[in-house]
Amino acid sequence: MTEENEENKSQTFVSHLLELRDRLLRALGAVLLIFLMAAPFANTLYEFLAAPLMMALPEGNTMISTEPHGPFFVPFKFAFAFSVAVAMPFLLYQLWSFIAPGLYSNERRLAIPLMISSSILFYAGILFAYFIVFPIVFTFFTSTAPEGVAVMTDINSYLSFVLKLFFAFGVAFEVPVVTVLLVKTGMTTTQSLKKKRPYIIVGAFVVGMMMTPPDIFSQTMLALPVWLLFEIGLFFGKRMEPKASTVDETDDELEDELD
Numbered sequence: 001m002t003e004e005n006e007e008n009k010s011q012t013f014v015s016h017l018l019e020l021r022d023r024l025l026r027a028l029g030a031v032l033l034i035f036l037m038a039a040p041f042a043n044t045l046y047e048f049l050a051a052p053l054m055m056a057l058p059e060g061n062t063m064i065s066t067e068p069h070g071p072f073f074v075p076f077k078f079a080f081a082f083s084v085a086v087a088m089p090f091l092l093y094q095l096w097s098f099i100a101p102g103l104y105s106n107e108r109r110l111a112i113p114l115m116i117s118s119s120i121l122f123y124a125g126i127l128f129a130y131f132i133v134f135p136i137v138f139t140f141f142t143s144t145a146p147e148g149v150a151v152m153t154d155i156n157s158y159l160s161f162v163l164k165l166f167f168a169f170g171v172a173f174e175v176p177v178v179t180v181l182l183v184k185t186g187m188t189t190t191q192s193l194k195k196k197r198p199y200i201i202v203g204a205f206v207v208g209m210m211m212t213p214p215d216i217f218s219q220t221m222l223a224l225p226v227w228l229l230f231e232i233g234l235f236f237g238k239r240m241e242p243k244a245s246t247v248d249e250t251d252d253e254l255e256d257e258l259d
Contacts, residue, residue, distance in 0.1 A: 023094045030090045034083040042075035045082055046155070052134035053158060056142045057151055064152045074155045081163055085126065089119045110184065118177050121229075125173030126166045133165065133221045140217055165218065172207065172226045179233025183241050190238045193230075201227055 038045065050063060057063075065071050084091075092115050100108055142151050182188045193200070201223075208223035 020098060023098050027087070027091045027094045030087045031080075031083050034086050035080050038079045038083055038086075039076060042079040046075040046078050046159075049078055049162060050155070050158065052130065053138045053153060056135065056138035058142060061142075061151050063155050063158065065156070066154045067156065070154070070156050074159055077156075078159055078163075085123075085166075088122060089115075092119060114177055114181065118174055121173040121177060122170040125169035125171070125225075128173070128225065129162075129165050129169040133169070133218065134162070136221070137217050168222060169225075172222055173229060175226055175229040176233035176236065179230060180237045180240060183237035190234050190241055193234060193237075197230075200230055204230070 053063070065074070096111055096115055100111065145151050179193065183190055183193075204223040204226040205219065207226065208219035208221075
């Protein structure tokens, strides 16, 4: 009987590995498919990415490449990162499909809205960084250059800089989802989170300091939305939180059963 159980466990483990392989191959295939479609437009995509900096540069200044292969490879690097971002909902769906069999029915109902809202908020964070943060930050940086210094940013350095900010803002905009999830699962309450608001505000600025380049503007422009999104998470979390009366009735029923 023991050998049979071990054999069943081994078969189950192998089946999980095979499913995980299939999910990873599908995710990789989706990214590669999007990349193949985006690759012919790699230069156009990079020009769109560089637009906030180009608009902020003084007249006559341009971007440069300090590496011989930079003008060719850097746009393709961004095209691949763009493909991953576009495929993100499908990647999250593959992850959810893999773990769904191990979830309870109520957890499955919660997973899909969380997956959709997470994708929307992630894209919202990227758009906020591109349209709001970049113009302000780049205008400030270029305007503070000392006299006689020509601002000519390397295209690879610029790509690394903006991808880091995209990731930072995309993750930071997930705060409402995390807040609602913590309240919904009973790990905390909205009242408890409200009492910790001062610490969370300080934490938002600490996170902004760690996840953005070392300048006060990027840090502040990340910390303030995190604070606002936390308040939005509290607003929706309050409506999903179990009513106090329901909790009290449950406690009373438990006490009656014990008596």
